[in-house]
Amino acid sequence: MEVNGRAVTTEVDGRMLLSDFLRGVIGLTGTHVGCEHGYCGSCTVLIDGASARSCLMLAAQANGSMVSTVEGLADGEQLSIVQQAFKSCHGLQCGFCTPGLLMAVSEMAAETASSPSRDLIREQLAGNLCRCTGYHQIVDAVEQALGSTSRGPR
């Protein structure tokens, strides 16, 4: 597979989850593991550009795919637009859910042509749980990142 543009070739156990592969085998611990059964969204990565739960995939299933993790978002010291928006809008506190949210929002940013409503943002991010922020600043950050001009009711 290719992870953040780098080719990775290795043999793994059939039962190894992609999340454990990313964290334990190639040392990309930015992908966080929360519930481990697909509910919390912390382990969200992109597989060929589409968001996926890395805890609900075997590493072997990603064979031949392009995997993008939070480590691949920034260009050196330069944060991505989505990361910068989370920073400036205080879209995180403890940061545990943040890698998953950043990846889910990056997927939205890549495919959303017009500025989404706050309702749509909330719907799109329903699969990413955050226990700190109450979501308001996260939605603010997504609005900023996706170029929404009008602020809907919070």
Place this chain on the structure above:
Amino acid sequence: MKPPKFRYHAPSSLDEALDLLATYGDDAVVLSGGQSLIPMLNLRLARPAEVVDIARIDGLGYVEAGECSVSVGALVTHRKMETDPEVARLLPMAREAAGLIGFRAIRNRGTVGGSVAHADPSAEWPAVLLALDGSVEMRSSSGVRQVDASDFFKSVFTTARRPDEIVSSVRFGSRFAGNWGFSEFQRRTGDFAVVVAAVACADSSDRSGETRVALAGVADRPVRCAEAEAALADASDPRAAAEAARDAFDPAGDAHGSTAYRKQLVYAQVLRAATQALTRRAGRRPDG
């Protein structure tokens, strides 16, 4: 949480996959999108010796319109059903249902064939299949067979599929697909639905008055409700249909709701879905 040990197979052709299933029988499970199987492995609710990953098999990712049906290959994802323009045109109920399955990341990977083969009694696809006179195509190394949705779903996680068979495609009838209604109740966005109602009916000009009311979440498998169908066919009365459906089932209560609560949900979902179907049949757009 880690999956138990198993041997992983990634056949590149259907024949190869069918040979594996013929060899290992009950010891093997089929993996497609993995959005039901992998959590079950993580929680060790499933402990298969062999896992056969069919995702690399070509030719199971099609949506193909026939004369009065649409065939959907087993590996078509929920997300494709949600976004495909042909699905939106021919099977608007399927498009609506697809968008309500899990979360975006789940829909990106989960497949129609996987969901149907898994047969969760509150899942969307089985109910949609029943409402649209659907059927399930299965292949094994000894041949191919087509089973009506009404005969396919047997009980919780139990279907007519034999261990040596793969669900290769499902077929949705498109005869009544324009006059449709779909409503479900989830406790939180992305949760499994507590109750799903799917309604389809023949055009007003069609004297048969044929009507389908399918429900999930009320029994150990998706079911049609003949009493509600009769109420709709005879009197075009959504309220009578909703009352009939409420009275027809006694879903078991659990932490997510008592029997009385679930019966009330059945009433509400059937009322909404039946009203939508009749509104569309009259050539109007349903509210909301």
